[in-house]
Amino acid sequence: MAATQENASRTVTLIPGDGIGPECIESARRIIDAAGVGLTWEVRHAGESVFKQGIPSGVPQDTIDSIRRTRCVLKGPLGTPVGYGEKSANVTLRKLFETFGNIRPVRELPGVKTPYSGRGIDLVVVRENVEDLYAGIEHMQTPGVAQCLKLISRKGCEKIVRLAFELARSEGRKSVACATKSNIMKLTEGLLKRTFEEIAKEYPDIQSWHVIVDNCAHQLVKKPEQFDVIVTTNMNGDILSDLTSALIGGLGFAPSANLGNEVAIFEAVHGSAPKYAGKNVINPTAVIGSAIMMLRYLGELEAARRIENALFVTLEEGKVKTGDVVGYDSGLATTTTAFTDAIISNLGREPKTIAPRSYKQLNIPRVSADPVSVRPQQRRVIGADIFLESGLLPDKLGPALETLAEGSSLKLKMISNRGTQVYPDKGTLIDCVDHYRCRFVLRDAAASLQDADLLALLGRLASEHRWVHVEKLVEFDGQPGYTKAQGED
Ligand code: NAP
Numbered sequence: 001m002a003a004t005q006e007n008a009s010r011t012v013t014l015i016p017g018d019g020i021g022p023e024c025i026e027s028a029r030r031i032i033d034a035a036g037v038g039l040t041w042e043v044r045h046a047g048e049s050v051f052k053q054g055i056p057s058g059v060p061q062d063t064i065d066s067i068r069r070t071r072c073v074l075k076g077p078l079g080t081p082v083g084y085g086e087k088s089a090n091v092t093l094r095k096l097f098e099t100f101g102n103i104r105p106v107r108e109l110p111g112v113k114t115p116y117s118g119r120g121i122d123l124v125v126v127r128e129n130v131e132d133l134y135a136g137i138e139h140m141q142t143p144g145v146a147q148c149l150k151l152i153s154r155k156g157c158e159k160i161v162r163l164a165f166e167l168a169r170s171e172g173r174k175s176v177a178c179a180t181k182s183n184i185m186k187l188t189e190g191l192l193k194r195t196f197e198e199i200a201k202e203y204p205d206i207q208s209w210h211v212i213v214d215n216c217a218h219q220l221v222k223k224p225e226q227f228d229v230i231v232t233t234n235m236n237g238d239i240l241s242d243l244t245s246a247l248i249g250g251l252g253f254a255p256s257a258n259l260g261n262e263v264a265i266f267e268a269v270h271g272s273a274p275k276y277a278g279k280n281v282i283n284p285t286a287v288i289g290s291a292i293m294m295l296r297y298l299g300e301l302e303a304a305r306r307i308e309n310a311l312f313v314t315l316e317e318g319k320v321k322t323g324d325v326v327g328y329d330s331g332l333a334t335t336t337t338a339f340t341d342a343i344i345s346n347l348g349r350e351p352k353t354i355a356p357r358s359y360k361q362l363n364i365p366r367v368s369a370d371p372v373s374v375r376p377q378q379r380r381v382i383g384a385d386i387f388l389e390s391g392l393l394p395d396k397l398g399p400a401l402e403t404l405a406e407g408s409s410l411k412l413k414m415i416s417n418r419g420t421q422v423y424p425d426k427g428t429l430i431d432c433v434d435h436y437r438c439r440f441v442l443r444d445a446a447a448s449l450q451d452a453d454l455l456a457l458l459g460r461l462a463s464e465h466r467w468v469h470v471e472k473l474v475e476f477d478g479q480p481g482y483t484k485a486q487g488e489d
Helices: 021-034 048-052 061-070 089-096 154-170 188-200 213-222 234-247 285-297 301-317 336-345 394-405 451-462
Strands: 011-015 040-043 072-075 101-107 122-128 138-142 145-148 175-180 207-212 229-232 255-259 264-268 379-389 410-417 420-423 435-442 466-476
Touching: 011 021, 011 061, 021 072, 021 285, 021 301, 021 336, 040 061, 061 072, 072 285, 089 264, 101 154, 101 234, 101 285, 122 154, 122 234, 138 379, 138 466, 154 175, 154 188, 154 229, 175 188, 175 213, 175 234, 188 207, 188 229, 207 213, 213 229, 213 234, 229 234, 255 285, 264 285, 285 301, 301 336, 379 410, 379 451, 394 410, 394 420, 394 435, 394 451, 410 451, 435 466, 451 466
Parallel strands: 011 040, 011 072, 072 264, 122 229, 175 207, 175 229
Antiparallel strands: 101 122, 101 255, 138 145, 255 264, 379 435, 379 466, 410 420, 410 435
16 A cells, blocks of 8 residues: 555654553654654654543544644554543544545465465455444433444445555455445445445456455455455444454454545554553554555655565564464563564565565545535435334334324324334234334325424324434435335335
């Protein structure tokens, strides 16, 4: 991945992070400085220490200001302590600067024995980084029922899909697989699949295919060498990329880049591993790998190659090995500092058993800044799903709602509980909770629902029931913008 950004600066914001973060970051910084790259480091903070100062976001203003200036961050992992801040400072940082693409490469490494050694694993997970369930929009719908909104946009899908294909091109990769759960979540996960299939046509030089994400996990364990680039939604990518890191030796070896149009943040896939903090035993390779990705991004291709080669030589020769590779209690494990020293002493050497990949400049896609990405010719509201908190069972709730809707333009079509139709009763066996989706549709199937009619119905329902939220049922250009409940005809 090489992406010389016009706005890239030689000053980099350095966030040491929490737990093992400072040790990993110090290792990477020493190696970069020893390679003579000449970066200026602007040290700033985020995460646990900031939460403890009473800053609930975990990201202070002077860190935000620094990143706005430098546009480039090398960071250690940040812990998310229970009881201080509510949100992960990591996710906040990624989202504050719209780093929409999380690039997580894994490659079989010399000297790192795994059950997959010799299979030639060399793949990249391209994970959408700011949308999906990680939009973090959560509400208690009733005192006992929680909801998290899975927000996926056409624009977000286009950005991540284009980034995956551009990355494939820049690294000379042959195929991009799109991993989704579109068979179940047809509108959200399906949007990524549909966007992928559309945009893939613009990249005829790259083979493209879709895989259901659960099978992708299965295939990754069974035959990981079949994958080249995998593009996927945020949560799928989070899980799959921890899996892929295990294939090449574990989290200690998995680097990542968070790329946006304005800012890039480089960090390991792993977290702050608090049990190892301050012990000088952890493997800094993941952060070093992230720093190598950063150097390529900054256009420092030669320095990136030198450091990567020195890392490969160190692993290949195996004179020093960290505890995650040989066992912390084996008596064979080296310290983080000694491992770093070995890499520095190997600068200028070439590995014998692994060839460095050649990288071309990565074109980070810039799609229109217009918030509207799809403009339908027609839209028609055909009804509404009204969500109620109710302790009634469906056989009581259904008739009560039908009575309330009498004389209005809407009629009750069905009620579902956690997505499955419970009224009208189909003789199924469902253990209901106090959260019902009540689907009302227009009695006149050719009409379009007016807000006044919906509000009037809500007013009637509110007189006897507690409504919690409402979703309009909209058709865009004749296509339903909603899905059916399980069991709904
Ligand atoms: P973790 O910190 O990634 O650690 C999980 C395990 O991975 C460790 O116990 C260790 O395995 C291994 N490991 C991780 N990094 C290693 C390294 N550099 N060298 C050797 N082994 C390493 O995951 P966690 O314990 O679930 O999370 C701890 C905290 O980190 C949480 O507060 C979480 O929110 C945060 N987190 C931050 C980020 C980020 O900043 N990007 C990412 C993930 C999690 P063994 O126990 O098998 O030795």
